[in-house]
Every structure is written in structure tokens, then in C-alpha cells.
Amino acid sequence: YxxxxxxxxxxxxxxxxxxxxxxxxxxxxxxxxxxxxxxxxxxxxxxxxxxxxxxxxxxxxxxxxxxxxxxxxxxxxxxxxxxxxxxxxxxxxxxxxxxxxxxxxxxxxxxxxxxxxxxxxxxxxxxxxxxxxxxxxxxxxxxxxxxxxxxxxxxxxxxxxxxxxxxxxxxxxxxxxxxxxxxxxxxxxxxxxxxxxxxxxxxxxxxxxxxxxxxxxxxxxxxxxxxxxxxxxxxxxxxxxxxxxxxxxxxxxxEQPIGRLDKAKLQNWLSMELGNSEAQREISLMFSTSSSLVASFTKASEIPQAAGALTVDLEAASQVFDQLLNIPWIRKSVNIVPLVENLCISAAIIKSPEIFLILPTISLLHEDHNVMNMVMTLAVFISNHLNEKAMKTLSK
The missing domain is CATH 2.130.10.30 (Regulator of chromosome condensation 1/beta-lactamase-inhibitor protein II)
Structure with a gap:
């Protein structure tokens, strides 16, 4: 798998x-x-x-x-x-x-x-x-x-x-x-x-x-x-x-980009009272891989996108995360620490900054202990180390 x-x-x-x-x-x-x-x-x-x-x-x-x-x-x-x-x-x-x-x-x-x-x-x-x-x-x-x-x-x-x-x-x-x-x-x-x-x-x-x-x-x-x-x-x-x-x-x-969350899989997860090991593994992988999160909420477009264009649907991301994290077994399966750690280490050379727009839509990061332990740390790395091109894209 x-x-x-x-x-x-x-x-x-x-x-x-x-x-x-x-x-x-x-x-x-x-x-x-x-x-x-x-x-x-x-x-x-x-x-x-x-x-x-x-x-x-x-x-x-x-x-x-x-x-x-x-x-x-x-x-x-x-x-x-x-x-x-x-x-x-x-x-x-x-x-x-x-x-x-x-x-x-x-x-x-x-x-x-x-x-x-x-x-x-x-x-x-x-x-x-x-x-x-x-x-x-x-x-x-x-x-x-x-x-x-x-x-x-x-x-x-x-x-x-x-x-x-x-x-x-x-x-x-x-x-x-x-x-x-x-x-x-x-x-x-x-x-x-x-x-x-x-x-x-x-x-x-x-x-x-x-x-x-x-x-x-x-x-x-x-x-x-x-x-x-x-x-x-x-x-x-x-x-x-x-x-x-x-x-x-x-x-x-x-038609089915690898690592991308689709409607069928989302509905399958939401319908489970208790997730099985495969579903738990899928969710853990998705939330630990920034590329998977970005892919899951990239807007469909027939028009070629210019470099620096923001292509993610933040409203859809917020709705999906709220649905998922309201279910106890899904919430327990999510560990966002590795994702944040990789972003901190790599901020200076990241080519696509969309993940920094998606993260605030994840309600887990609004909890007090995560604000102190992860959000503040990530904010410092973004302000001090994010490359100029990515920062310019985020400021649009």
C-alpha cells in the first residue's frame, strides 16, 4: 500500500x-x-x-x-x-x-x-x-x-x-x-x-x-x-x-494523483466509528507529508499556472480538517510534529509556500500547547529564514 x-x-x-x-x-x-x-x-x-x-x-x-x-x-x-x-x-x-x-x-x-x-x-x-x-x-x-x-x-x-x-x-x-x-x-x-x-x-x-x-x-x-x-x-x-x-x-x-485525498476516501473515513490500521496509517501519512496536504486541496485548473501563483482552496481545507478532527479516532491518528519540524529545517529553500497557508486551517494548531510548542517556533523560522521569493508569494 x-x-x-x-x-x-x-x-x-x-x-x-x-x-x-x-x-x-x-x-x-x-x-x-x-x-x-x-x-x-x-x-x-x-x-x-x-x-x-x-x-x-x-x-x-x-x-x-x-x-x-x-x-x-x-x-x-x-x-x-x-x-x-x-x-x-x-x-x-x-x-x-x-x-x-x-x-x-x-x-x-x-x-x-x-x-x-x-x-x-x-x-x-x-x-x-x-x-x-x-x-x-x-x-x-x-x-x-x-x-x-x-x-x-x-x-x-x-x-x-x-x-x-x-x-x-x-x-x-x-x-x-x-x-x-x-x-x-x-x-x-x-x-x-x-x-x-x-x-x-x-x-x-x-x-x-x-x-x-x-x-x-x-x-x-x-x-x-x-x-x-x-x-x-x-x-x-x-x-x-x-x-x-x-x-x-x-x-x-x-485521474487519481498519488497521495491526494479524494471524496470517496474522505467519506470512507468519516463513516468509520473506529478506524482500522490501514485508515490510521493513511491519515498519519497525509498529515505528516506537506506535499500530500497541498495536493489534496490544489484547485483544478485547465489554465497553466504561473510560478508563484497560489493554487490551494483554503475554504475546502478548513471544512475537511474540521470534519476529520471532530472524530476521536482520526484526531488520535494525527501527528503533525514531523511535518512542522521538516518545514522549520527547510524554510530557506522551499519552492512552494502553499503549505504555510494550509497549516492555519488545521484546528489542532490553535490549541494552546501547540501554539507554544509548534506555531511560535514555525513563525520564527518563517520570518527569519523563508526565502524571499516564497515570502513574496505569501504576501500577495
Whole structure:
């Protein structure tokens, strides 16, 4: 069960599990320059309170997609694979947002070895070794980073420092995936396109030549002796120089963000006279993870949100917390101390300050002993250590 909280808890674990002395030389863990090697999961403090819904890892760079559609990045950028309209020879060790993706509404991201691609309005992304692919909610694909083997799909081998639309596909995309130096795109009607290096036959074209632009790949399967075209029950997954296509139940992962409280779960908790161990664990996890709280009350919006925009529904948060904390077994399951302690430690580098707006809506923090033991301490840390950008956002 706890796996369901894994992505939302990326604010609580390093982007990569690093078992190689070279793997953090470019900053792809998002832990800053002071951490040369991280052999066990470590808290990514700058993403505390950020409702991360997807993470993609390339060769030495990383992207994180959030519920409002913002994309954060860190790591190697010598080929422009972070989409920042610049190159960084030593990499970016601190997490930053990707301004060029804000207006796209990213829905999916993908990273290659040194290139990236996006699907807009950005809802998902995927990383190869040095490139990134981004899938938007409108079914478009954008790529950026290293293009030496055509993995960006722009009919050229040049690098791209900014996200660029992939053209030449006669339909909208539903899935994307990046290998080391190649990219796959699956269309809504079952079409498959591939581009990039084909030296290992990874493009599925029957030859080992590469393609600089999207090339249609014929997909057939046997069904009662007849060949039938593969349709939208298919999923694609890509390895370094290999691909996998498989059937799966058609369920949109984006409909149920991991770690987010939904109406069904809320009603289930409220209907219990005595909570079971699973419900108690769920509640404890939610109240100890700031990203989960922010995700639970993030407003739905089809319009891409600008950086610094406040996206949480405080009225809804207050109503839900009042309902929950009026039930004795739920109140007993809540321990907010770890959350406050993490916020105090991380105030100087936090990217998203919405959690500081949500906390006052939790009635537990209004009790005298909590005001003295937690609220006052947190207030001091906010006033003395919260970074200028976050403070400016809160003051709006």
C-alpha cells in the first residue's frame, strides 16, 4: 500500500538512488553541491510542500512534474536538456523551475540520455540519458536537449535549449517514452512513431539506421490467426536500447494523483466509528507529508499556472480538517510534529509556500500547547529564514 505514496513523497526522498560515485557530479539528486554521494534515500528539502505527480530521470538529469503543471529540474545541462535556454557545463545542483514549460500545460515528461520531450498541456514527461520529452494535455509532444542522433525528432541533429514542438505525426499523442538516444510516441488511435538512434534496431523499422524525424512503426499482433492493429489498450515502455509494448487496463493514472485525498476516501473515513490500521496509517501519512496536504486541496485548473501563483482552496481545507478532527479516532491518528519540524529545517529553500497557508486551517494548531510548542517556533523560522521569493508569494 505505501507504494501509492512514493511519488508524492519525492519531496521526501532523493530523485535517484545513487550507487555510483559519479552519479551526483552534475546535481541530478537535487541535494545541492555539498552532497557528492547519496547511497540511501534522502529528503529533497526544496520540494517540501510541492505536490509532485511524476519524476523522470535521464542519464545525469532529472525532472519533476507537479499537480498544477509546473516542471522542476536539476542535473546536467551541457546539451540544454533542462530546457532553461542555456547550458551549464558543471550542471545545476539546486532545483529550479523551467519557465518555458509554464505556458504549455505539461501533462507528461520523458528524459533520454541528453534530451527531453514534453506532452502539453504538460501532464507527463520522460527522461532519456541527455534529452527530455514532454506530453501535453492537448496531445502535443515537445523535446529538448541533445539532438545528435535525431532523438528530438526535428529533422535535424542540433541541440535544442528550449522545448520545441515535434511535427510530422498525423495524430495526437497519448504516451511518450525515451531511451538513451531514441524516442517513442504512441498516438490515441494506436499509431506508433519512433525517432533517433536505430543502431540496435530500437526504432522497430526493420533496419539499423536512425531517423531524424518521426517515423511510423507498424504494430501487429496475432488474433485467431489474423493480424490486427494494436489499439489504445496498449502501453509503451523504453529501456536503454530496447522497447516494450504491452496490454494494460485502460485507467488514467492522472485521474487519481498519488497521495491526494479524494471524496470517496474522505467519506470512507468519516463513516468509520473506529478506524482500522490501514485508515490510521493513511491519515498519519497525509498529515505528516506537506506535499500530500497541498495536493489534496490544489484547485483544478485547465489554465497553466504561473510560478508563484497560489493554487490551494483554503475554504475546502478548513471544512475537511474540521470534519476529520471532530472524530476521536482520526484526531488520535494525527501527528503533525514531523511535518512542522521538516518545514522549520527547510524554510530557506522551499519552492512552494502553499503549505504555510494550509497549516492555519488545521484546528489542532490553535490549541494552546501547540501554539507554544509548534506555531511560535514555525513563525520564527518563517520570518527569519523563508526565502524571499516564497515570502513574496505569501504576501500577495
Amino acid at each position: 505505501n507504494i501509492r505514496y512514493l511519488l508524492m513523497s519525492l519531496t521526501q526522498a532523493a530523485f535517484h538512488l545513487n550507487y555510483d560515485n559519479h552519479m551526483h557530479h552534475h546535481g541530478q539528486l537535487g541535494l545541492g553541491k555539498g552532497v557528492p554521494l547519496q547511497p540511501i534515500p534522502a529528503l529533497v528539502r526544496s520540494l517540501i510542500g510541492v505536490p509532485v505527480t511524476q519524476v523522470a530521470a535521464g542519464g545525469t538529469h532529472t525532472l519533476a512534474l507537479t499537480l498544477p503543471g509546473l516542471v522542476y529540474c536539476c542535473g546536467a545541462n551541457r546539451a540544454g536538456q533542462l530546457g532553461l535556454n542555456r547550458v551549464d557545463e558543471k550542471g545545476r545542483f539546486n532545483i529550479c523551475s523551467v519557465p518555458a514549460l509554464r505556458v504549455l500545460g505539461v501533462s507528461f515528461i520523458s528524459c533520454g540520455e541528453a534530451h527531453s520531450a514534453v506532452l502539453t498541456k504538460v501532464s507527463y514527461y520522460y527522461c532519456g540519458e541527455v534529452h527530455i520529452a514532454v506530453l501535453t494535455k492537448g496531445g502535443q509532444v515537445f523535446t529538448f536537449g541533445e539532438g545528435s542522433r535525431g532523438q528530438l525528432g526535428h529533422n535535424a541533429s542540433a541541440n535544442e535549449l528550449l522545448p520545441k514542438l515535434v511535427e510530422g505525426m498525423d495524430g495526437l499523442a497519448s504516451q511518450i517514452a525515451c531511451g538513451s538516444h531514441h524516442t517513442l510516441v504512441l498516438g490515441f488511435s494506436g499509431q506508433l512513431w519512433a525517432f533517433g538512434s536505430g543502431v540496435k534496431g530500437q526504432l522497430g523499422t526493420g533496419i539499423t539506421e536512425g531517423c531524424l524525424r518521426p517515423t511510423s512503426v507498424l504494430l501487429e499482433r496475432a488474433s485467431g490467426g489474423a493480424a490486427t492493429v494494436i489499439h489504445n489498450d496498449m502501453k509503451i515502455s523504453v529501456g536503454w536500447n530496447s522497447n516494450f509494448i504491452y496490454t494494460a487496463e485502460v485507467i488514467s493514472e492522472r
